[in-house]
Amino acid sequence: MRLGMAIDLKRCAGCYACVAACKAENGTPPGIFLRRVMKEEAGTFPRVRRVPYPIQCMHCQDPACKAVCPTGATTQRADGIVLVDDEKCVGCRYCIMACPYGVRFYHAKIREYYPGQGLTVYEELMYKLHPTGVTEKCTFCVHRVEKGLEPACVANCPTKAMTFGDLDDPESEVSRIVRDRRGMQLRAELGTDPSVFYLSP
Amino acid sequence: MALVKELKAEKEDVWIPSVCNICYSNCTIRARRVDGVLVKIEGHPEAANAGGGGRICAKGQSGIMLLYDPNRVNYPxxxxxxxxxxxxxxxxxxxxxxxxxxxxxxxxxxxxxxxxxxxxxxxxxxxxxxxxxxxxxxxxxxxxxxxxxxGAGPHCGNGEHAMAAILHGAIHTQVDYDHCNYLLMFGCGAGAGMYYNATASMRWIADAKVRGMKVVVLDPLLSTPAERADEWIPIKPGTDGYVALSMINLLVNEYNLYDAEHLKTHTNAPYLIKKNGKYMRDRETSKPLVWDAGEGKAKTYDDPTIKDFALTGTYGVDGETCCPGFQALKDHVKKYTPEGAASISGVPAGTIRRITKEFGEAARIGSSIEIEGHKLPHRPVGVLYFKGAQAHKHTLWTAMALSLLPEIVGAADTPGSLLGSNPRCLGYPETGLPRWEPIEGPDGLLIAGSWIGPPPSALSxxxxxxxxxxxxxxxxxxxxxxxxxxxxxxxxxxxxxxxxxxxxxxxxxxxxxxxxxxxxxxxxxxxxxxxxxxxxxxxxxxxxxxxxEASYLERYDLPQPPTLAGYHNSAILKEWLTSLRQPIVEPLYERKPRHEIIFHLLDKLDLWQDFAATYNMVAQLREPYLLDPNKRYTWTEILDLTLKSHFGEDHNLEWFKKNGVIKWKKKPEESYWKHFMKLRVPIYFEWFVDLRERTEEVLRQLTYGEELDFSDLQPLPDWGPCASHEEKRPGFDLYAFYYRVPTHTFSSTYNNAWLDDLGQIDPTVYNLVMNEDYGKKKGLKEGDWVWIESMYGGRTKGKLHLTQGVHPECLAIANCGGHWSKYLPIASQPEKGSCFEWLMKLDPKCVDWTVQNWDLCVKVKVDKA
Structure with a gap:
């Protein structure tokens, strides 16, 4: 089993709803976005395009972050999900350097969303899930996946731009769409074999 | 901590259905409360076909930060x-x-x-x-x-709303995305988490795009909707109307791409117009006359013996020369050539010709489609426009031109086309309530059945x-x-x-x-x-x-106006939906819901009876659920009566608290009402002549009458420049204009910590957007602070973002940032945007008085701060 995702850039509206969905589901602290939307501009006026594309942990089959982790904190499950064990993580941040996608964050200390005004009750509750001194990244919402739910970004996408499922199963929706639309991996040349595929706009 | 981290409830973990109110779309949501704390807002899955589409935008999810913002006011x-x-x-x-x-x-x-x-x-x-x-x-x-x-005037759609009323019997318009193949958008945020049905329309447009709908956006800015379009065509601000007029000219005078059948049956195109611009009327009945080409004589427009309505030509009736309204339109738009449009708008004439042809051909004039057993004309093209196109001196003309463009190809209130949102509601099947529909006004023309105030018509x-x-x-x-x-x-x-x-x-x-x-x-x-x-x-x-005040997450409400086409309801043939807003948490601190505050005031002022009488009428309550004017109710009691009145005894407040949403199938007779009701709409706005005369009569009685210009009230639109187009002083070489982004609602969300965090990811949210080549020429760099000086003298400051994605003669300013209240510590940080209103002038000349819309297009000078 290899859990993965296809992101259809023909559907993506660049609206940032997935970024908010990730933040809302995981309660991430200020400045930490386990999922972001990048916008790449090409061309010169008036022939110019700007394509929005979401990025997050690619849950690579051969994760560069795992290879450099000195404590074995970064692990990969049998279903392909790459996770960080914060009890083993010592916060050395080698993984942040090694990740080709810039999707890992170091949580140095608890910060408030309203600086100098204390944590909101929401933050008090949610930041318990975010220990300091360790690295964080997208987990494919493993806590949802284990209950049979889709990751929050997928479940909430207003345009249904994302398909999530088992890439090892040729009959799965995600495998079919990656095959039919010739899904591409970001920076495939690095050989990390990401499990997130992009379908061209 | 382990590998799988998850919020665990100690006592309580519930999902509560409710309705968002971070913008006007009122998407249906459900919210998760864990041990008394709101922890998540999602789209309500039951609202998949309307009311948010079962998902929710970034703004809606960030409601949590509005609820818990420590800067909220908590005490009187x-x-x-x-x-x-x-x-x-x-x-x-x-x-x-x-x-x-x-x-x-x-x-x-x-x-x-x-x-x-x-x-x-x-x-x-x-x-x-x-x-x-x-x-x-x-x-x-x-x-x-x-x-x-x-925001009424500067930020709302006074021109579009008027046209939506007159042509579609509605307060605004949407496109029938399920059957549309070609969508033109002029300065409008549809499909990118803005405009009406903010969340749901994102998916409708995505589905349509996958199906093959082409989207073409004309906008000075490569805006979020333009990013996802098939084609972005940059245009100078305030010139959209000229381009639309030239497109109409090409369609009716060069390409012969217009829907004659639609014009004859559903519009006043055949009504004969005299030299003075008014209808040629029947001497006896006063009804407008048309020319029956079959018999070669004039008849009243509703004469059942008419064989063929003439749309073109000139005719002599009662010794006067007259022509059908359509002929008048043809003659009128002749001067609006694509070459002329190109010189004004910067859109190449070849591009205008190409998109006009694409649009006209995509309309598939003459084709039909079968929908739920009804054979209906299929006109799969739409034109959406909003603030960007109409926030100019000649709002009405621009709105008329952009609204006529789909009308002449028959793309109005028919499958695939532009739809009023929502002119006709036949009510919940069990009760027939709420109900509204357009009615026949003077000369066979439609009058909207539900609007915010009295709908504009010849009777206005x-x-x-x-x-x-x-x-x-x-x-x-x-x-x-x-x-x-x-x-x-x-x-x-x-x-x-x-x-x-x-x-x-x-x-x-x-x-x-x-x-x-x-x-x-x-x-x-x-x-x-x-x-x-x-x-x-x-x-x-x-x-x-x-x-x-309590926020929308702390109070009860029935946010869709009961007798008004709610913003959250889809114009498309999907489902009607009503949902209850209910508190996710009790009001925090000493905040009170508005209803409670107002009821206290009504008590103290002894005005309860007046309230009850109006409420009974506007909310369309029926026996036995009418409010007794001599009784004092709580807001939840009123909601209970209202819901039962509309949806039957079983669907009371308790039912809605549990289920959140009631929905029922929409009928073709509602979405495509035009083919089920005998009503016409104008393509020649004849009653504007009379309206102008009556207005000028009133103006003459006013000391300030001369300051209010109503000369744009004419039956067919022209194009005229904004003051900014005529500003030639050296240095004032950029058109500043305002646009919207998907992560903020006007000025109201700038202290929301999540939306602020999100806004910082995208350089077009808080910065002034300037063309890269223009910036280089001026020695300006990305991130430079600049002063903007308006042609009217106002100034404001901002930080630059340089991009190829904006017209070189423009400076784009998003939403209403630039707060200064020290009680909004996030919003008032200097790098959180600029407020366009500093650049404006309180001058009657800056308003299109016909629709009371402000010109938000100002020439500016930019200097490094």
């Missing part, structure tokens, strides 16, 4: 510093609710005794409470006389303005915008009373109207200002009393 406050002004601290002092309500009630009582019109009420389009509730308490307090809707009255908005002089306008003029010079505007109390709810009129210092002065003219507030924002700096 009174001013201790008598001096009022921008940036002057009112010296707030906490008081009790009793003191606050007693003070306000006493002030209102005193003012009502002098003249109820001395009370002005404000709200904003974002702040969507039950329309029945708002209408009823306004009626009770000041007879619905003086109101000030925040023009009156000497007595209200501070001056709206009575502009019946095409849904919302008046003249308040600062009248408040600053009440004698000139002939006010028969002195404004005494301004009672503000849910809006920030200082940052969303026009020239900020003047608007501030206007607000100061009220001796007493009270505000029901979520935050201490810029407009509350001028308040004397603050009443802390």
């Amino acid at each position: 406050l009174k001013r201790t510093n008598p001096e009022k002004g921008i940036g002057i601290d009112p010296g707030w002092q906490r008081i009790s609710w009793d003191e606050a309500l007693d003070t306000l009630a006493a002030k209102l009582k005193e003012a009502r005794q002098k003249d109820p019109r001395s009370i002005t009420l404000t709200f904003s389009a974002v702040d969507t409470l039950s329309f029945g509730f708002t209408a009823a308490w306004w009626m009770a307090l000041n007879y619905f006389s003086n109101w000030w809707v925040s 009255e023009v009156k000497v303005p007595e209200n501070i908005s001056l709206q009575e002089i502009s019946p095409l306008s849904v919302l008046g915008t003249g308040q600062p003029f009248t408040l600053l010079d009440p004698a000139k505007y002939g006010l028969k009373y002195t404004p005494e109390v301004l009672l503000m709810t849910g809006c920030n009129v200082i940052m969303t109207h026009t020239e900020i210092p003047k608007v501030a002065e206007a607000i100061k003219r009220f001796p007493f200002v009270a505000s029901l507030s979520l935050h201490l924002d810029e407009v509350t700096e001028f308040a004397d009393l603050i009443l802390p």
